[in-house]
Amino acid sequence: MQFVLLQALFLPLLLSPVAYYLGRKSGPTVATWFTFGLLAYCTVLVITPALSGSYEEHYKWTQLFGEFGLLLDGLASPFAIIIYVISTVLVLFSKPYMVSRITTMFEERISEKHLVGGSTEVIESSSLKEHLNHQIGAYYALFLVMAMGMLGTILATNLIEFYVFFELMLIPAFFMLAIWGYESRRRVALLFLFWTHVGAVILLLGFLSIGLSVGSFNYADIKAHGIPPHVLGLAAVAIIVGLAVKMAAFVVHMWLPHVYRASPTPLNALSSGAMLGVGAYGFFRLIIMLMPGQYEHLALALNIWGLITMIYGGVMALVQDDIRKLFAYSSISQMGYIMFGIGTVSVLGLSGSEMMFVSHSLGKVILFMMVGAIILQVKTRSLTKMGGLAGKMPITAVCAMIGALTLMGVPPTSGFMAEWTMFYGALQTAIQQGSMIRMATFGLGLVATVITMAYILWMIKRVFFGKLPENLENTKEANWYVTGPMMVLAGFSVVIGIYPDIFFNQIIPFMKGLVGV
């Protein structure tokens, strides 16, 4: 087994022009299945070494930055596996959604031209096809690069490597948003780039201060030498702020609702299910592992910050009418859960927090697919205009319900396994430290789960139950490209919920080593 991870990482990048070419030449179906096949192969490449425990590859890089390593340990493998699995299934979901989106945009443009009346050119049906093929090819090329960027961040063993991939995933996201987004997409795309880039630059500041003072950017070296105390505080704050922007923690979350409102649904799903989680991963790898001392100082603050984020996001989600904004705030809230778990300083708390990422990805991607399916079928995003769809879209309704249960943390979905371990960890630390503040955050955290339940059940009620509006009488079930992936993820969530050892067997021993129990 050599070059396995290297392949998994760079094949999507190298073959992205092929995806574009295939799309342009043979249309959406071929491009979809090519991209799907490629990512599925890469997913297998990631899963295989993960089965046999820790695995790493090292390659020579520049003198200045250190070596180019790829590491798949108990921390990285759940993230890596979920990110690629999510990316793979979203390829299928993208097809009907993007075809519809590109067609609509094309038609809008034509009708605009007609309205203006300036152009007399005859638009033939072939030109739509050409346009579609061209755009879908570009879409899949960007998609592959984004997937690769996310995986690279997870596998990196070096600060500069981390940073490069961290920035790399923003570029395709920016273009996808700017090209296929909804109202005021260009403005929002800039907003997105601005925020995440500022976050990344702050992160880089932290990285440089560490790397230059230690003399190496490799994680291993930094860990071995230790970070000199005079840069420690600055570096920790810079890294935490940088990652918090990525995770959209309270106060620095302002980019997220706008971006989610405007971006095409597959990008929402990819971003919520995978990209936000990269921020969470950064906390584990960069804060807890590289600066354990600082972590112990700041853990309580992170715990509280997470708590505020989860409650605030949940409360905001309660009052949304745009279904996508509802899920935007829900994502913020769920990232709050993860941050809450990161602040627990206990084996099960940290494990639960990582499991929360897994579970949130599964649940939220299912729900975003539901949103996509509804937008495709119903052509509205306003919750007040929906209702009674359960009878019309039964498969979507059932899968969405499983997704909802996953987010609410109801057994037998993976959400419960994540939540109970995480909250238990919080309580354990509270008891050990005899801290009333931690006891209170634990209690309020449980209250937040009730808020989560309220906004999700209310959303489900407004979408699927009640009276069917007359104009939706002819709604049909979404097609297999949408329902198939949803069912796979829903099944996966239940399997993990009943048998969590699939991931716990890797996560828990790792966290034990990390916290030093």
Next chain:
Amino acid sequence: MAILPFDLGLGLGALRAWGIWILPFVAALIIPAVAKASKRATGWVAVAFALASAVSALTLLPAALGNHEIHNQISWISSIGIKAGVLADPLAVIMSNVVAWISFLIFVYSTGYMKGDKDLTRFFFWMAFFLGSMQLIVLSDNFLQLFFGWEGVGLASYALVGFWYKDKKKDHVGVEGRHVLGLMDYYSPTHSGMKAFIMTKVGDVMMLAGMFLIFAFAGTFGFRELTANTSWATAMAAQHLLIPAAVLLFGGAIGKSAQFPLNEWLLEAMTGPTAVSALIHAATMVKAGVFLVARLAPLFFALAAIGINMDQFFEIIAWVGAITALLLATQGMVHPEIKKVLAYSTGSQIGYMMMAIGVAGLSKQFVDGYTAGFFHLISHAMFKASLFMAAGSILHIVGSRFMTDMGGLRKYMKKTYAFMWAAGLGLMGAPFITTGFWSKDAIFGAIYESGNTWALPLFAIAVITAVITAFYTTRMIGLVFFGNKSKHVEELEKEGHHIHEASASMWIPYGILAVLTIAVGVMGLAFEHQIHDLFVNYLGTTFGIKSDVGTVATESQPILGGFLQGVNPIALTASLSAFAIGFVLGYIFYIGRFADPVKFVNSNIFFYAIHKFFLNRWYLNALIYWGFVVAPLYVARGLYKYFENFVLEGFNVIPEKTMAGGARIMQATQTGVSQSYLYIFGVGILIVVFLLLI
């Protein structure tokens, strides 16, 4: 741990114990597949698997009655060392038989009740899931696994209460247009499902916290492990965390069993099909809370042996039960919807069970109260399932949920009439011939004899509640079956719908249970002694709780010969008079119709006010809505509008505007006119020269 002789080698006993809860889940899984072939077959699949599960439970009964227990574990979350397992001890096996057989009858009833519904697949899927989850609660050997079942019944109730998800008018509960404190007292099925799920979740969250507290000290979720080594309790008691943990666990039971203050979901849960109501009220869901308390009470009571006082915990249980019993019984007197009356009565009767177990923990003779509570659970399961199914038949045929739309039905539905009387007498506690009488009497006796400081007030509440219970049951039967036909029924007949008896698949199940209520009732005292003896053994061997068996017989004087041996005379008198007063009052107003209840209530401002207070649910529901739904949403909207979209949006707008403004200024300088560039260039040189000169 005794192993039965025929289990040696095969482990058959354990397999059957697993089967009890797995079989219904299997049914749930295959029902969607069966539906492809035939929709009607889904019902029979559910019934068949329910029967298999019940038979499997029944085969465990002989061993359980001999105080044998089956405890079987398999590895589950190995990374934390948590095991899954079944624990079929006498408590679990008896409970699981009650659940299984009553559910089986309800399933049979459902095949008739739901005939012609479009969504049979979904219905039977959730019914089977409901049963499986309940059996999982009963047979789990640890908290974590129990919690799976716990949330499973919550989920199933959510799905089934909101089963008619299209929210048609006829499926609502409450009176349209009625307002309490400015809020509508009229709820749609999906709203009610959500309410049930969220309100019980509040309890579940408390239970989780309690579970975690114990796990943090004990390192195990297992019930038997917790009993075997009680050092966790000592450690927790030292940090004053034991009572809070126990009370938090009880919080879970408060939510599931609809006890005060989380009782309000139970009434709206009446939006579900009646078969579901029967299942929720008799066999699953609300009984889960009582079962949990029955599981935990001996565990905590046994801690007295190592010097830990749990009185506060048991006092809370007893008082919550007492308050709920009275609170809900009073409301049962005034509500016009038949299912709601039955729902109120369920909550109230569950309150009795809680009271009994709570009092058990406060008295020296733990087993008396414990037996009484559990006996009442069994007898309530029988008569309440019967009443609900009978009420369902009536609703089905009359097509209205209001008792004012019924009346005079006794001539047309003779079987239902008879069975409803039999089961209704059970609920009222009609002396000597019904299970309800004996179990309620046992509770009275246990409270009276507990010798606790709270015994008298609790006893008074229990007796008053019994009077009210007898009254509202008589009222219900009177309104439905006696008097003249209502306008609604007359209209139905004009349209050509004749009121007729329910079909056999419907009346047989509730007939069986009604007959059982009387049959078991006739030998009620013997039945009670049997359970009592079993529990004396069980509590002694498993928890080391010693019971003074001799005293029961010697202390109380044998009256009426040997027939009433062991019955406390004061409790007996109280329960006899409670029945008599309630029944006579009910008879005067609703059966004999010697006085008009409406005129009576309006005759006097005091009665009017109290009637309104009860009808408005003691304002509890409205206050909960104001405090936890309306006000928070109002705050959230304000926060969204003024904080999120104004203050925090500044983070987006300010940099944007600054940059745009900066760009505009820069743009303005790029005039493209060479004179102005030269002019500025010149000024710049002047400034530099000036600076150099200084």
